[in-house]
Amino acid sequence: MRHAGRILASVLEVLVKNTKAGVKSKDLSALAHQELKQLGGKPAFLGVKSHDNGIPFPDIVCISISEEVQHSIPSERIIKNGDIVNFDFGVEYQGMITDAGLTIPVGQVSSEVQHLLNQTKKALDMALKIVKAGVKIRDISKTIEAILSEAKLGIVRELVGHGVGHHLHEEPEIPNFTAGSNDYVLQENQTVAIEPIATLGSGRIRLADDGWTLLSADNTYAAHFEHTIRVTKSGCEILTQL
Numbered sequence: 001m002r003h004a005g006r007i008l009a010s011v012l013e014v015l016v017k018n019t020k021a022g023v024k025s026k027d028l029s030a031l032a033h034q035e036l037k038q039l040g041g042k043p044a045f046l047g048v049k050s051h052d053n054g055i056p057f058p059d060i061v062c063i064s065i066s067e068e069v070q071h072s073i074p075s076e077r078i079i080k081n082g083d084i085v086n087f088d089f090g091v092e093y094q095g096m097i098t099d100a101g102l103t104i105p106v107g108q109v110s111s112e113v114q115h116l117l118n119q120t121k122k123a124l125d126m127a128l129k130i131v132k133a134g135v136k137i138r139d140i141s142k143t144i145e146a147i148l149s150e151a152k153l154g155i156v157r158e159l160v161g162h163g164v165g166h167h168l169h170e171e172p173e174i175p176n177f178t179a180g181s182n183d184y185v186l187q188e189n190q191t192v193a194i195e196p197i198a199t200l201g202s203g204r205i206r207l208a209d210d211g212w213t214l215l216s217a218d219n220t221y222a223a224h225f226e227h228t229i230r231v232t233k234s235g236c237e238i239l240t241q242l
Contacts, residue, residue, distance in 0.1 A: 001165060001191060004093035005228060005239035007041040008100050012087055013242065015061075016104055021081045025063040028087075029074035032061045036091065044090030044097045044168050055211040062088040062101075064213070069205050069222040070159055070197065072213040081107030084117065086224045090168055099164050099193045100240035101226040113221055116200050119151035120223040123176075123196035131229060131236040133188040137174055141181035144196045148176070154203025156222070159214075161194040164228055186231045191239070195226035 014035050015028055036043060043060035050057070057073070064072035064086040065079060071088070079085060088101035103117055123144045130143055140161075148155050161174030172184040176196050186192070201220030208215055216222050229236040 001096045001098055001228070001230070001239055004041060004091045004096055005098040005100070006242060007036065007039045007093060008089055008091040008098050008240050009242045010039060011035045011041075011091070012089060012100065012102060015087050016102070019079065019085050019104060019106060021079055021106055023079050024075070025065065025072070025077050025079065025085075026074040028063055029059050029061055032089070036060065040093070042092040044092045044099065048168060050211060052207065053211050057212060060089075062086075064088070064222070064224070066221050067216050067219045069156060069199065069214040069216055070224060073210055079106055082109055084109060084113060084221055084223065086222070088224065088226065096166065097164055097168050098228040098240050099168060099226065100228055101195065101224050103223040103225060112200060115151065116153060116198065116221055116223045119147060119153060120196050120198045121225045123147040123198070124194060124225040124227065127194050127196070128227065128229065128236055128238065131186065131194070131231060133186060133231055133233050135186050137172055137184045137186070138178060138181040140194065141175050142178045145177045148196065148198050151198075153198040154201050154216075154220070156197040156199065156203050156205055158205060159195075159197050161192060161226070163191065164193045165191045188231055188233055190231045191228060192231070193226055193228045195224060197222065197224045199223075
């Protein structure tokens with residue numbers, strides 16, 4: 001999983017460096033495919049079936065732009081100045097999987113949009129700070145919810161963090177709000193993905209006609225930050241960073 005995480009972080013780094021106005025999301029996907037193959041990893045998302053309709057995901061990376069919240073299929077859409085772009089990516093290496101994501105601004109964005117990015121990332125950072133063996137999922141959810149609520153951002157409640165390792169999605173679920181959470185206790189060496197997702201609006205989402213892309217119901221911008229971590233006695237090891 002450490003090696004899968006380093007591969008994932010390397011591909012994300014290449015995507016970030018090549019994201020600019022005028023580029024199509026499908027071109028970035030092609031770049032990710034090339035980089036992943038060169039590094040010896042396998043795509044964890046390709047062919048995964050939707051819980052809603054059973055449609056297999058047709059690409060290796062989700063690239064969501066501005067009002068697209070998650071699970072967006074790379075397309076002919078051209079990125080423009082003022083957009084924000086989210087990469088959600090999964091890598092398999094020797095049968096083990098890691099999952100991570102980040103959201104970046106393109107050119108100049110408004111102070112409101114920058115606030116969305118800053119606070120959603122802060123929610124992840126603060127959640128990771130409290131993780132250690134013996135911590136309850138509810139405490140992680142409470143930490144994320146407190147930051148996003150104080151920032152007056154909409155919390156996307158349908159999408160949650162999760163266990164990851166042998167499979168892309170394993171138990172436990174890690175919601176980003178307290179009411180949907182539980183008292184599951186994290187164990188040493190357990191691997192999980194924590195992923196706050198927020199919008200500038202209500203946090204409600206809708207499914208696009210392609211059967212995968214999730215959009216904010218009110219067409220406001222959305223942000224997502226995610227790391228796969230290993231739980232330790234005193235904290236956590238972030239597996240999806242260089």
